[in-house]
């Protein structure tokens with residue numbers, strides 16, 4: 001799996017909660033590569049409500065987690081979330097167009113240190129740091145579910161080194 005020629009990032013799989021178009025309960029993220037970052041717009045609604053008019057914090061965390069899944073596609077690395085930390089800086093308002101941005105800050109063998117932000121216009125709503133660990137195909141066999149054909153191709157050996165991190169933009 002890799003970004004398309006126009007920079008858009010295909011869904012991880014059709015039913016992915018974050019980005020799968022077939023998941024009626026999902027967030028429907030459409031991600032794209034913008035230089036060395038991944039971006040997506042997100043409008044949350046009453047299904048995502050916590051306090052009245054505010055998005056539930058877990059939904060915000062889910063959006064950032066799946067955004068990091070988009071960063072993995074940009075990097076060409078299959079990995080899973082080992083740790084996700086979110087600082088909530090301002091309420092995420094329902095009905096507002098929110099902007100997600102994610103990038104890889106650093107990699108160290110199997111460890112990928114990813115960072116992301118959620119903005120409402122100029123307002124920083126949330127920032128996240130995550131540790132992802134590279135995995136191979138065996139990791140996903142444990143569910144017993146059928147893997148998308150494309151995954152069999154990208155679940156390559158995890159030892160491959162990432163290219164040097166690009167400078168922040």
Ligand SMILES: CCCCC/C=C\C/C=C\C/C=C\C/C=C\CCCC(=O)SCCNC(=O)CCNC(=O)[C@H](O)C(C)(C)COP(=O)(O)OP(=O)(O)OC[C@H]1O[C@@H](n2cnc3c(N)ncnc32)[C@H](O)[C@@H]1OP(=O)(O)O
Pocket residue numbers: 001002012013016018065066068069070072073075076077078079080081082083110111131133135154155
């Ligand atoms: C080519 C294209 C690639 C495209 C990629 C596309 C998709 C991404 C892939 C899959 C996801 C698919 C779709 C959804 C996409 C994105 C959504 C967000 C992602 C998720 O929704 S994903 C679900 C939630 N996620 C889990 O379901 C993980 C459960 N978990 C485990 O499966 C294991 O826990 C695992 C595999 C993480 C590690 O297990 P393990 O046995 O392989 O490795 P081990 O434990 O030895 O750790 C190795 C080194 O990491 C350190 N380490 C480990 N965990 C740490 C922690 N929490 N904090 C600090 N350090 C930690 C150790 O200390 C050691 O460090 P050291 O080497 O220095 O000793």
